[in-house]
Amino acid sequence: MVADPMTTQPGRDWLDLSSPPQPPPERPEASSPSRVGPARSRLPPGVLSLSAGLAQVRAGAARAGSQAAGHLQPVLAAAAGPLRRVAPAWQGAAERVGAHPLAARAAGAARRAGALPWGRALLLAGLGGASLAALFLVWCAATLPPLSGSRPSPRTLTIQAEDGTPVARRDVVRGQPLPLDAVSPAMRQAFLAAQDPWFEDGYRLDAAGVAAVIGRAFRDTISDGPRSGGPRLTQRLVRRDLIGAAPGQPRSLADRVREAMLVLWLSVRESDARILARALDLARFGPGLTGIDAAARALFNKAAVSLDTPEAAYLAGLTLAPGLQPDRDVNAARALGHAVLDGMVMRGTLGATEAGQAGRALDGLSPVGTTPVTRSGFPDLVLAEAAGRLGPGWPREAVLRTTLDRDLQAMAETAVERRLDAAGRGGARAGFLALGPDGGVQAVVAGGASLVDTPEARRAASASLRHLGRDGRPVYDRLVAGPMPAAERRTALLGLLAGLARPPESTDDPSSRDGLFIGPVGDLLVGTYLSGAAAENGAGDGPEALFQDFSAQVAKARPAPPVSEAREGARETGSTTRPASRPAWQNPGERPTATPALRGVPRVIDTGRLRLDGQSVRLAGVEGQGGTLAREFRQYLRRREVTCQPAGGADLYRCRAGDQDLSEVVLFNGAGRAAPGAPPDLQAAEASAKARKAGVWQ
Incomplete structure (x- = not known):
């Protein structure tokens, strides 16, 4: 049997013409090789995988957008209420903005960007950022402080x-x-x-x-x-x-x-x-x-x-x-x-x-x-030191007790006022500071600026703190304080006094006319400062005169006990040191030596004190005054020579200008007051001034 040559060629499928044609089975277009065109059939496998991945990304982005819209819908609905109230006010503005040519261009640009492969992702990212910014603005508006401000609870510290x-x-x-x-x-x-x-x-x-x-x-x-x-x-x-x-x-x-x-x-x-x-x-x-x-x-x-x-x-x-x-x-x-x-x-x-x-x-x-106390900054300094003991936040009521002595403070303020009056107050500044044995502040007067927060000031504030109460209950008590070494106390006094003497800002105060004086008064260590117009009587006279004025007031208010009583007290206590109540400038253990007479043209400090031959001279029986009376006394003594004879004290004299006793002249004109124990002739001169209402007796 001879084979048909048309059926023996390999690789060929021939239709059976004797049977009707059958439709081909349906297959997915992407997976059928016969449906792929010539160009796509030649794409590499990696490009095909990238296309499939992009499709999955777009699908995931769509699902995420749908879920985000579902979550944001309640938030946007809650924010829509306040926005509806302001919508009519902004509607006209929105219409004008939409009709602007730039708005049309922006919309066209957005459409073209959305047509690009990555445009939709960028547009979604921009919309997400805008949504976050809008939410941030809504949160800021929801957390605005009240227009009435905060109302703190009232608190008081004394x-x-x-x-x-x-x-x-x-x-x-x-x-x-x-x-x-x-x-x-x-x-x-x-x-x-x-x-x-x-x-x-x-x-x-x-x-x-x-x-x-x-x-x-x-x-x-x-x-x-x-x-x-x-x-x-x-x-x-x-x-x-x-x-x-x-x-x-x-x-x-x-x-x-x-x-x-x-x-x-x-x-x-x-x-x-x-x-x-x-x-x-x-x-x-x-x-x-x-x-x-x-x-x-x-x-x-x-x-x-x-x-x-x-x-x-x-x-x-x-x-x-x-x-x-x-x-x-x-x-x-x-x-x-x-x-x-x-x-x-x-x-x-x-x-x-x-x-x-x-x-x-x-x-x-x-x-x-x-007051001079508040202007010195001492209360705020002690308060800053006590802040740690008060605890976090101020209490409703607190009481802070310090070592400040009101009697010594009054004496210091009086002495400062007298020195300023003697200087005519023409730009003069005076400062005063007295530290106790433990370094606590017992009297303070600011001359230029307040005390600054320095380590020396903090130590003085800590030593000055005696009692602290918070809401009616005691927090801190310091009834007894140990003494501070003399050298340390003197160093602290110098540092604090320099702060008090600091001139105010933009004040022309030449330092060459400043003067400081430090000395003991009983158990106190006292520092004085004087500057400005007070230097017209000599840079060193003013601070020393201020110190002596305060010392005299302390001696009068707190007299030293007699020597016999002091020795008896020392014998009972077994102490060999001199009593602390005796002023330091007295020395009963030494015999007073004869003081020579003085002669020359004086400089007037006040109506009771002169400066003669470099020495301070106090008129016997007179408590001097400053200000206008001192200037008139200076005019009276202008270029006149005086002779001063010792009157029993270290700096106490009876001075004469020609035939006139200066103590009697001062008291007769009402330029001063008679000191306790003044001689009868000086008391008679003061009585005459009182009767005539002269000077201070007006």
Whole structure:
């Protein structure tokens, strides 16, 4: 049998023409080799795997987007409520933005980016970032601080002297909100001059203004120049008083965003008068003192509506440096007050003549309760030392007792006032410090600046702390303190006295005219300082005269016991040391030597003291006076020679100018008072001055 050649060729499939044609079986297009075109059949296997992976990524992205939309739907629904309230206000703006040519171009760019292979992924990433930013803004808006500010609980700390007498108070208090008409016009104008002289100028909160507000919110400092696009007072109110950002401290991104939101909100919704009233109610006038109502009552004991121009300038100056203590940093507050007066003149709300009168009144202005003790900074220094014992946070009520001796303090203040009067107060400054045996401060008067927080000052504050009570219960008691070594106490006194004598800033005070004097008074170590116009009588005379004045007052108030009693007390106690109550300048163990007579042209220290041949001379039977009486006495003795004979004391003399006894001349003219135990002729001269109402007896 011969095979058909048409059926014997290998690799060929021939249709059976005798049977009808059958449709081919259906197969997936991607897996059928016969369906793949010539070009695709030649692609490498790796490219085919990449295409399949991209398809899976797109499918996964679609599923993730659907799930994210499901999770975000409740959040967006909750945020839709506040947005619906502001939708009508923004609808017109949205329509204008949509009609802008740039919006059409942006939409076209988005469509073209979506057509690219990676465009959809980038578009989804951009939409995700925008959603996160929107959620961040919503969170910042939900956590905005209240516009009324925080209300701290009132707290009081009282600093006492050794006998329990209050010498200073430190309170945490906030005043009541006041309408703008309840604040004096002088206070309003002074506050604007200090915070924002351009606050009342017109401005537009347009696109440029909004951009300026946002830009300033992201800057760490607030410019003092003219504003552009928004009020600086509003920004300071928000940043400092509502958010509570301290100057120079880092701020978070959320705080910056909240600041921009609040500034825009207040600028749109509230009037300038309401913003000014809110700023006055939240302003800080010192540590723990918030609001114009509290400041006016605490510092000047009057309502805010009764503040005059000098008081308003003082308070407005405190808002420029809230860290100043009003009853301690008086000189610094006055300097800021003068700057406020200059700002009021610049704004045109105060004339030059009125500003000059207010400036002179400001130079003598001090808050209620200001004393030499508070100005020395001693209460704040002891409070800083006791802060660790008080525990975290201030208690509602606390009492702090110190070693301050009120009698010695009164003597020190009297001696300082006499020296300043003797110098004519022409720029003179006097300081005084007395340390006890344990190094505690028993009397202090600041001559230039307050005590600074140094290691020496901290040791003195620690030694000065005697009792500390918190909410009615004792926390710390130190009834007995050990003595401090003499050399260490002297070093501490020198360091503290240098701080007290430090001149105020921008004060021309040549150091060549300064003088210091240190010496013992009983068991006290006393240091004195005098500078300025007091040096006209000699740089060394003033501090020594101040020391001697204080010593004489102590000797009169606390006389030394007789020698026999002192020896008897030493015999009973077995002590061989001299009694501590005896002033150190007395030495009963030595016989007084004859003092020679003095002759020459004197320099007047006061009406009871002269400087002759380099020696201090005290007129017998006279308690001298300074000031105008001392200047008149100096005019009386101008270039006249005097002769002084010893009168029994180390520096006690009866002096004559020609035939006139100077002690009698002083008392007859009422330029001084007779000392206890004065001779009858001097007492008669004083009685004559009293009858005629001459000098001090007017």
